[in-house]
Structures are given as structure tokens and as C-alpha cells.
Amino acid sequence: MALEHAILVSLLEKPGSGYELARRFDRSIGYFWTATHQQIYRVLKRMEGDGWVEAREVAQQGRPDKKHYAVAGPGRDALAAWLHEPIEPESVRHDLAVKIRGAAFDDPSALMRQVERYHQLHSERLAHYLAGESRDFTGPDAPAHLDDMQELQHVVLRGGIAYERMTLAWLEDVLATLRRIQAARAAERPGP
Amino acid sequence: MALEHAILVSLLEKPGSGYELARRFDRSIGYFWTATHQQIYRVLKRMEGDGWVEAREVAQQGRPDKKHYAVAGPGRDALAAWLHEPIEPESVRHDLAVKIRGAAFDDPSALMRQVERYHQLHSERLAHYLAGESRDFTGPDAPAHLDDMQELQHVVLRGGIAYERMTLAWLEDVLATLRRIQAARAAERPGP
DNA sequence: GGCAGCATGTAACCCGTTACATGATTAC
DNA sequence: GTAATCATGTAACGGGTTACATGCTGCC
Numbered sequence: 001m002a003l004e005h006a007i008l009v010s011l012l013e014k015p016g017s018g019y020e021l022a023r024r025f026d027r028s029i030g031y032f033w034t035a036t037h038q039q040i041y042r043v044l045k046r047m048e049g050d051g052w053v054e055a056r057e058v059a060q061q062g063r064p065d066k067k068h069y070a071v072a073g074p075g076r077d078a079l080a081a082w083l084h085e086p087i088e089p090e091s092v093r094h095d096l097a098v099k100i101r102g103a104a105f106d107d108p109s110a111l112m113r114q115v116e117r118y119h120q121l122h123s124e125r126l127a128h129y130l131a132g133e134s135r136d137f138t139g140p141d142a143p144a145h146l147d148d149m150q151e152l153q154h155v156v157l158r159g160g161i162a163y164e165r166m167t168l169a170w171l172e173d174v175l176a177t178l179r180r181i182q183a184a185r186a187a188e189r190p191g192p
Numbered sequence: 193m194a195l196e197h198a199i200l201v202s203l204l205e206k207p208g209s210g211y212e213l214a215r216r217f218d219r220s221i222g223y224f225w226t227a228t229h230q231q232i233y234r235v236l237k238r239m240e241g242d243g244w245v246e247a248r249e250v251a252q253q254g255r256p257d258k259k260h261y262a263v264a265g266p267g268r269d270a271l272a273a274w275l276h277e278p279i280e281p282e283s284v285r286h287d288l289a290v291k292i293r294g295a296a297f298d299d300p301s302a303l304m305r306q307v308e309r310y311h312q313l314h315s316e317r318l319a320h321y322l323a324g325e326s327r328d329f330t331g332p333d334a335p336a337h338l339d340d341m342q343e344l345q346h347v348v349l350r351g352g353i354a355y356e357r358m359t360l361a362w363l364e365d366v367l368a369t370l371r372r373i374q375a376a377r378a379a380e381r382p383g384p
Numbered sequence: 385g386g387c388a389g390c391a392t393g394t395a396a397c398c399c400g401t402t403a404c405a406t407g408a409t410t411a412c
Numbered sequence: 413g414t415a416a417t418c419a420t421g422t423a424a425c426g427g428g429t430t431a432c433a434t435g436c437t438g439c440c
Contacts, residue, residue, distance in 0.1 A: 002285075003427085005291075008294070009293050017391075018391080019391050035428085037392080037393090038428090038429080039429090041392065041393060042427095060390090062436080062437060063391075063437070065392095066392085067391095076297065079297065079298070080297075082291075084302045085306075086309065087287065090286065091226040092225065093194075093282070097224035097348045097351065098197055098201055099197075099274075099279065100344050101201050101344050102200070102275050103344055105268065105272075115279070117278065148373050148377075151372070152295055155366055156289045158365060162358050162361065162362050163358060163362075165358075166355065170351045170354050173351075177344065181343060209419075209420095210419080230400090230401080234399095254409060255408075255417095255419075257420095258419060
């Protein structure tokens with residue numbers, strides 16, 4: 001229920017078209033808020049109707065026209081009001097945890113392969129985050145002084161990095177546990 | 193789209209009524225999968241129609257009758273099939289990250305109070321997890337030998353503990369960052 | 385000739401959330 | 413008496429997901 005607010009933040013950081021927003025939701029913002037272009041267009045239209053954003057049609061050569069959106073006064077107010085609301089504990093849906101507990105009632109080896117693949121995906125994501133951190137915030141090509149916006153983007157990215165590191169360590173714990181269970185079952189099966 | 197599977201796992205761990213399931217989704221399973229009683233009753237009815245679970249009416253004295261559910265063969269098969277499917281990267285929705293980046297366009301002090309409260313909530317959750325771990329798995333009253341089901345429950349709980357510790361450390365980082373920004377703004381406002 | 389990228393949309397479906405409803409017992 | 417717990421549901425709404433649709437440009 002905060003796609004509107006995610007869009008407001010993104011448009012405040014940098015105004016742009018629905019298409020551009022959709023691409024950002026595949027990248028930077030997408031790391032902590034996913035949305036498809038269908039959702040974005042739908043919500044953007046409603047936000048325009050509510051006066052939260054203002055659209056300006058931009059003709060382009062060699063490309064279709066686009067609508068360039070920027071946040072309007074009421075949108076800024078709505079964002080401020082939302083920022084002052086209490087942060088609710090998020091409702092989690094963690095497939096993997098369900099699968100792990102489900103492994104007690106199935107052969108663990110299939111799950112182990114999935115966990116290994118998942119570990120690989122998260123290593124890649126961590127590498128991607130670290131590359132982004134170096135490029136934008138800490139590396140030699142990063143700006144010497146960061147403004148507030150960049151400082152806050154950086155602390156969010158640090159959260160993503162901490163999350164990936166924690167996840168990788170836990171996945172190794174999970175794999176070791178599954179391996180132990182598998183070995184114990186194998187030892188029981190053929191007799192002593 | 194895996195509430196069915198979460199219910200299957202929970203019923204395999206221990207059969208019970210819809211009401212009992214709803215209560216588990218407030219506690220142990222609820223730490224990684226939330227569901228309300230309305231959802232559970234709706235899905236349970238569908239699962240019964242599909243032959244995944246079997247219900248047995250139980251008359252009780254002094255309490256309303258209840259339907260006692262247990263997983264049937266097709267349900268076990270459905271769970272096994274799901275466990276063999278690849279683990280998809282989860283689609284995240286992290287309000288707090290959006291709010292933090294939004295703080296660049298607002299006074300950070302209101303958000304700081306929210307983050308402090310949020311930190312408090314997570315400390316409590318961590319304490320709760322640690323108490324549960326001691327009670328069920330590592331403490332003097334825990335069973336000396338854990339079966340597969342308990343081992344897997346434990347590794348999932350360790351994941352929750354790692355997540356809370358990581359979150360607490362990050363929230364402190366967030367607070368420090370917001371404080372720095374606030375101080376810098378205050379220093380600019382009244383002049384040198 | 386075909387595929388990827390730019391750009392915007394409609395329609396249908398399912399799931400999750402919220403509100404409402406009932407009725408009995410036990411504890412304060 | 414009144415609040416909490418046990419126990420099961422219906423109904424309405426809104427948001428997210430998936431599929432479908434269009435059309436032009438630039439590259440291999």
C-alpha cells in the first residue's frame with residue numbers, strides 16, 4: 001500500500017516517465033520495492049488525478065512520445081504525512097523457510113540443490129551491491145562529498161549489503177544442516 | 193501463493209483445527225508467513241475439496257465443535273512437488289527503506305522517532321526468539337536429541353535470530369546517519 | 385528478417401485485508 | 413456484567429500478477 005509513496009520518492013530524487021520509473025523498479029528501488037509497469041501506469045494515472053504529480057507531454061524524435069512526471073505540492077504533503085506515520089512491522093512471506101521445514105517430510109537432496117542455486121543468486125546480488133556502492137559512494141570515482149539524498153541512498157544500500165551477507169551465512173548453515181540430516185538418514189537405511 | 197504449502201507443513205508437523213492453525217500463524221510459523229483466520233478457513237476448505245487434507249468433526253464439551261484436519265496422500269505429493277520447484281527470489285516490499293530515502297525531502301526528526309520505536313520492537317522480537325531457542329533447542333529443558341523436524345525448525349529459527357541481529361545493527365547505522373544529517377542541517381540554518 | 389528496446393496501456397483473475405456475524409464458556 | 417477465549421464463517425474491496433495489445437526504431 002505504499003507504491004504511491006515509493007513513486008513519490010523516486011520522482012523527487014529524479015523526475016521521469018512511467019517507463020523510466022518501471023526501469024528503476026527493476027534496479028535501485030527494485031531492491032526493496034518491486035512493481036511492474038502495469039501497476040506503475042495505473043497508480044501514476046490515479047496520482048495525476050489526485051494532483052500528487054504533474055505530467056508534461058514530451059515529443060521525441062525516433063521514439064514514442066512520453067509523459068514526463070514531477071511531484072506537485074499535494075504529493076509532497078502526502079509523502080510527509082506518510083513519513084510521520086508509525087513504521088508497522090512488515091508482514092513476512094518467506095517461501096524458503098516453509099520449504100526448509102517441509103524438508104522434514106521429504107528427501108532433502110532436491111532442496112539442497114535449490115538452496116545451492118539460491119546461494120549463488122545471493123552471492124551475485126551481493127557482488128552487484130558492492131560494485132554499486134564503490135561506483136556511487138566509496139570508490140575513487142564517487143563524489144568527494146555526498147549530499148543528504150546520497151547519504152540516505154547509501155545507508156539503505158548498506159542495509160541491502162548487510163542483508164545479503166547475513167543471508168549467505170545462514171544459507172551455509174542451512175546446507176550444513178540438510179547435509180547432516182541426509183547423512184544420518186543414509187546411515188540408518190542400509191543397517192549398521 | 194504458498195499458503196497451502198505452509199498449511200501442509202504445519203499440519204504435517206502437527207494436525208489440528210483451522211483455529212489452531214490460525215494461532216500458529218500468530219506465533220511460530222507466523223514469523224515467516226502471516227495469514228489471518230479468514231484466509232486459512234478459505235484455503236482449508238479448498239484443500240479439503242482437492243483431497244489434500246481430510247477433516248474429522250470433533251465434538252467437544254463446553255466448547256464449540258471443531259474440524260480436525262490432517263494431511264492426506266495427495267497433499268503430501270503436492271508438497272513434495274513444490275519442494276522440488278526452484279526457489280524464486282522473493283519480491284520485497286520494504287516500507288522502511290522507502291521512508292529513509294524519503295527523509296531527504298522532509299525533516300528527519302519524525303522518522304528518527306519511528307526508527308527508534310522500530311528498533312525497540314525488533315529487540316523484543318530478538319529476545320523472544322532467543323527465549324524460544326533456549327526453551328526448545330539449546331537450554332537445559334530442551335530434549336537431548338533433536339529429530340529432523342526439530343533440527344529444521346531450529347535452523348529456521350537461527351535464520352530469524354540472524355535477521356533480527358542484522359536488522360538491529362543496521363537500524364543503529366540508520367539512526368546515526370539521520371542524526372548526522374539533522375546536525376548538519378541545524379548548523380547551516382542559523383548561519384556561521 | 386528478426387529481436388531488443390522504448391513507450392503506453394486494457395482486462396481478468398486471484399489473493400490478502402478489513403469488516404461483520406454468531407454463540408458458547410470461563411475468568412475477573 | 414463484561415471481557416477474553418474458543419470456533420467457524422460470509423462479504424466487499426483493493427492491490428498485485430499475468431496475459432494481451434500496439435507501434436516505431438536501431439542493430440545484427
